[in-house]
Amino acid sequence: MVTVRRSIVDEPRPADAAPVGRLDCALAGAFALALTIEAVARPDLTWRPLVTVLALALLPALLWRRRWPLAAVLLGWGVAGLLSLLQLATGSGDLGPYSMMADLILLYALVRWGSGRELAWGTTFVAAVVALGMYAASAGWADIFGGSVLLLLCVALAAVFRYRADLWHRQQREIRNQERVALARELHDIVAHHVSAIAVQAQAGRVVAAFQPDKAAEVLASIESEASRTLAEMRTMVRVLREPEAATYQPQRGVADLPALARADRTPTVEVSLDGSSDGALTRLARPVDAAVYRLAQESLTNAVRHARHATRVGIDVRWEGDAVRLRVSDDGRHEPGPAPAPGFGLLGMAERAQLLGGSLSAGPGPEGGWVVEAVLPAEVLA
Structure with a gap:
């Protein structure tokens, strides 16, 4: 159990996090528009100017949620926690606008793109903020159950997409490794063919040198040429991987x-x-x-x-x-x-x-x- 916990905490961030794009800007703009409409259309919202200004802190969090997922969660959910504290301190009514549901996007981003340590710290912070909010709102058991299910569904959805992306990258790496292995095996066979030819020419050269010394120079030149080609292809071979298996020497098609x-x-x-x-x-x-x-x-x-x-x-x-x-x-x-x-x-x-x-x-x-x-x-x- 300790080993599993450590492996989860030490998990790095996924490598497929995209930079800020047009969709992120559109999402932030839609949130700002929804918050503005809600501030105008809800006269029952306590302390509307202050709540609106605090909620606008989610704009940078939405934009940079993939690059800094933990910071985005701390900022977005920190605003929600601050509003809950103000509600407890003043005994006011509900201070949270409906547009603050965008915090769920930040939670999704944390699970999808955060590292293991960021995930541990972030989810703990979110759980504390949710508990504080439910206590401040005097939520009943039905609200507690419904809110908990919604959060768990968000976490599960992010975990599924993270697993699928990780599986895709692993399959890509496996394909690349298999191709390296196949190419290395082919190169191994080619070099083995050259070395065999060099050995045969060297044996012939020993015989020729005894009777026709002038022919020995031609044999040596041929060996030199074959050895140079073998060396060049050997340098290529060491750049790729090869399984430690016996290879069948056979001529390669070209x-x-x-x-x-x-x-x-x-x-x-x-x-x-x-x-x-x-x-x-x-x-x-x-x-x-x-x-x-x-x-x-x-x-x-x-x-x-x-x-x-x-x-x-x-x-x-x-x-x-x-x-x-x-x-x-x-x-x-x-x-x-x-x-x-x-x-x-x-x-x-x-x-x-x-x-x-x-x-x-x-x-x-x-x-x-x-x-x-x-x-x-x-x-x-x-x-």
């Missing part, structure tokens, strides 16, 4: 294998275009980039076949542009009007793979309809 994805006998048809293969440029891609282009094209094609509506054609286009290689996968399917849907975990994984290699990936509706996935990767992996 740009040269993309034509095998083409098909004309089924719908949608798949067309593959490799611009730069005539002079061998695409065949000189670094192995990790070569494998990544194939994987991104394969994943994009799979998504198009599964999800594109009424698509008849999918095009895969790979071009060499300066020091980078550009992959474009497009289909002619229908896209629903409106904003583009949020990226799924597949697209997140593809984007993570591109970023790990120093490139970028974008996906969205095409200018002429359909869906377009475009990736730009450096021809040489960043070390």
